[in-house]
Amino acid sequence: MTITQEEVFSKVQEVLVDALGVDDDEVVPEAKLATDLGAESIDFLDIVFRLEKAFGIKIDQGEMIPDNVLNDPKYVQDEKVTDHGMQELRERLPHADLDAFDESRNVDEFSDIFTVDTVVKFVQTKLES
Amino acid sequence: MRWIWIDRILVLEKQHRCVAIKNISLAEELLRDHLPATECRPAFPVMPNTLVIEGMAQAAGILVGASNDFTEKVILAKISKASFFEAARPGFSLHFDATIERLDRQGASTHGTVQLIDPENGSRKPMAEIDLLFSHVDQNMAGLEFPDRNFVFTGQFMDLLRQSGFGDLIPTDFVEE
Known part of the structure; x- marks a missing residue:
């Protein structure tokens, strides 16, 4: 089953809301994770772990960042x-x-x-x- | 000062699960001030939820450390979730159950539940759910250097492992503080 771009965005939005403690409406496509959403270095590790869980994928170290x-x-x-x-x-x-x-x-x-x-x-x- | 908020490890399965117990005693000094009597109510001694989180961090941190034979310096980096359902009162026991959700070279995420055990009848109630993120600090601090010795897992933790019957998990060449 293929997942649409909207569905990917929705799940990513949920991951970022949970990981960074921001509101849904702050998580817009152009928002910068660090500057706009306040992500610190350890948050990127948290985001990678949460993406793996949300999408059932394996992300190797250094693959996303x-x-x-x-x-x-x-x-x-x-x-x-x-x-x-x-x-x-x-x-x-x-x-x-x-x-x-x-x-x-x-x-x-x-x-x-x-x-x-x-x-x-x-x-x-x-x-x- | 002894900064240790679990009394005994019951289960320790590397890369999987750690179960630990904490008995809450009225003799603990901190309960005198948390919470003292006021004009409106009598004293209500209860272990602060922040220390329940610390207990979980110690149980889960030992699990993450043991998973790499204590070669990594495991630092609590983030409290991903902390929900509480009951007060941790003296005369009860806390049953910490931590499992690893994800472990890699950079760190680990853990899921944890805490149950409140009533020794009167052995009944258990869900007390808290605490999910944590740990960093392997040497792998995440580009440009910074830390001492070679593992300053996270002090002699207190290693003694706890031995007293709980898990001393064989401590590497023979481990240098204790």
Whole structure:
């Protein structure tokens, strides 16, 4: 049975409401998890665990949110992601829109790429694979 | 100070389940002030729900720690859910039952129930439901470094394991605080 985009969004919304203690109407597609919804680093682990449970999927470490990229000098220099780093991020985050981030490449702004829509697209990709 | 809010571990199955018991005694100092008498009512000694959460965190934390042979520093990162249905009163026992929902290199999530046991007749009532998220702190603190020794699982916890009959789960090379 296929699950529609609306159904994925609805479940993701429920996960984010429970994990972050926000209201339904705050969880809109363009909302940034960290900046708009107040997610802290540990919340991302919580969100991954809850998504697994809600959708019956397995999410490997670093699959939704890459680790060991932003603290690797091979990919980051002077607090900015290098060309090599951007290439790595695009390969590992096909579900994310990295174009806006590509303009600044500031490591501090990296968390802004994780919007509600990013999470929905990630789940859809997992469900289709 | 002994900061330990479970008295005995009854069941400890690595990567699965931990059951622990806590007997609430009127001799515990904290019950004197929680809650004292007022002009409107007599004293109502009750174990604070925050400490019931701590008891669950200790039972579930030992479970998460044992699941990796105490190689990880297991830190309570988030209280995902805490619902209470009864007051934890002296003369009763708390039965903590924690199960692992998800365990990976970064951390673990646990589901827990607490039952209030009446020793008069052995009856049990649901007392609380407490779901927790634990972080393996060495895996989640990019750029930060912690001591090599495992400062989470102190001698108090290891003694509890031994006294409960689970000393064989402590690695022989484990360095205790």
